[in-house]
Amino acid sequence: MRFLGIETSCDDTGISIVEQNKDLIISYIYNQLKDHISYGGVVPELASKKHLEVIIKLIKKTILKPKLTIKSLTVLAYTAGSGMFGSLLIGTTIGCALAYSLNISSLAINHLEGHILTPMLNNKVCFPYIVAIVSGGHSEMLLVYKLGVYIRIGKTIDDSVGEVFDKAAKLLELSYPSGISLSNIASAGIPNNYRLPYPMQTKPTINISLSGLKTLVTTLLKKKLKTTQTKADIAKALEDTIITVLLNICNKALASNNVNRLAIVGGVSANGSLRNYMKVLMKPIKGAVYSSDIKLCSDNGAMIAFSGLTKNIPIKTIINKSLSVLIKPTWNLAYNIM
Numbered sequence: 001m002r003f004l005g006i007e008t009s010c011d012d013t014g015i016s017i018v019e020q021n022k023d024l025i026i027s028y029i030y031n032q033l034k035d036h037i038s039y040g041g042v043v044p045e046l047a048s049k050k051h052l053e054v055i056i057k058l059i060k061k062t063i064l065k066p067k068l069t070i071k072s073l074t075v076l077a078y079t080a081g082s083g084m085f086g087s088l089l090i091g092t093t094i095g096c097a098l099a100y101s102l103n104i105s106s107l108a109i110n111h112l113e114g115h116i117l118t119p120m121l122n123n124k125v126c127f128p129y130i131v132a133i134v135s136g137g138h139s140e141m142l143l144v145y146k147l148g149v150y151i152r153i154g155k156t157i158d159d160s161v162g163e164v165f166d167k168a169a170k171l172l173e174l175s176y177p178s179g180i181s182l183s184n185i186a187s188a189g190i191p192n193n194y195r196l197p198y199p200m201q202t203k204p205t206i207n208i209s210l211s212g213l214k215t216l217v218t219t220l221l222k223k224k225l226k227t228t229q230t231k232a233d234i235a236k237a238l239e240d241t242i243i244t245v246l247l248n249i250c251n252k253a254l255a256s257n258n259v260n261r262l263a264i265v266g267g268v269s270a271n272g273s274l275r276n277y278m279k280v281l282m283k284p285i286k287g288a289v290y291s292s293d294i295k296l297c298s299d300n301g302a303m304i305a306f307s308g309l310t311k312n313i314p315i316k317t318i319i320n321k322s323l324s325v326l327i328k329p330t331w332n333l334a335y336n337i338m
């Protein structure tokens with residue numbers, strides 16, 4: 001079985017092919033960074049227009065590069081939510097239409113489930129595990145009880161981790177993509193030259209609050225000369241604080257659920273220091289840390305194709321005989337126990 005994954009929930013057009021034995025054959029991403037940069041953020045109408053411009057070309061490239069034929073596809077998995085309506089509409093319509101024309105099955109996939117399951121592509125994962133979703137739009141802690149059973153045990157009460165990295169990078173006048181730029185300059189920062197408070201750390205909850213951190217960065221920058229070293233030191237203080245806060249809630253989540261397996265997923269999980277500290281956290285409890293290949297931390301088609309694959313649905317039962325499409329801009333995946 002060969003799954004084609006289509007991801008268009010935000011501003012990345014991701015197309016991938018994953019085989020049933022979890023072999024990732026190929027993965028292409030068209031990133032719209034340069035199209036939105038002058039607007040200072042993602043413009044939804046422009047994002048859907050760009051998806052439309054590139055998606056067919058990208059599907060052709062994905063199939064033809066490994067010299068496959070379109071007829072060799074068995075299932076088409078597409079992101080149906082959550083995400084921006086216009087962007088989802090493009091991927092969903094193309095996915096369903098292509099599946100219809102090939103008379104193959106199409107599967108609507110939840111974007112967040114894609115992120116959650118990505119570490120399974122390159123790790124032998126055991127259940128249950130705690131997953132920290134640290135992306136541009138989400139910062140959530142889930143207990144992954146088994147495939148398809150996700151229990152939300154904590155989340156941010158304001159900004160997501162990616163949002164804080166992006167907003168702070170803007171204040172530090174760093175180039176886009178912001179998270180990586182901030183992390184890069186932080187590597188030249190002097191540890192503990194600045195100290196930021198750890199929000200909500202004394203509370204027993206697994207929730208976090210991060211919006212105050214960017215206010216602190218603003219205040220620091222007003223007081224200091226913006227030299228390269230000052231910026232690096234502030235970036236270092238912010239990165240260290242975010243990592244400490246994340247390690248703390250991961251610790252609480254692991255202990256309160258009596259689990260010793262932890263996964264980190266989403267764009268911020270590409271952060272090298274965070275990945276290293278997660279390993280350090282798990283060492284004393286002899287636990288496992290699962291993360292995905294760096295290239296698959298941000299949005300991609302492979303996570304969508306792979307999520308489709310894990311459904312194990314008899315493929316003939318999901319052939320869509322109608323031309324209707326399913327889009328869920330808000331699609332809650334997990335049970336809440338908070």
Ligand SMILES: Nc1ncnc2c1ncn2[C@@H]1O[C@H](COP(=O)(O)OP(=O)(O)OP(=O)(O)O)[C@@H](O)[C@H]1O
Nearest residue numbers: 135136137138162179180266267268270271298299
């Ligand atoms: N090395 C890094 N260090 C810190 N942050 C990073 C790094 N690389 C990427 N990021 C951040 O990851 C975020 C993007 O992640 P991702 O693509 O998973 O988010 P998204 O798909 O927009 O959101 P969601 O999946 O929640 O809808 C951005 O905020 C970016 O700054």
Ligand SMILES: [Mg+2]
Nearest residue numbers: 115135298299
């Ligand atoms: Mg995402």
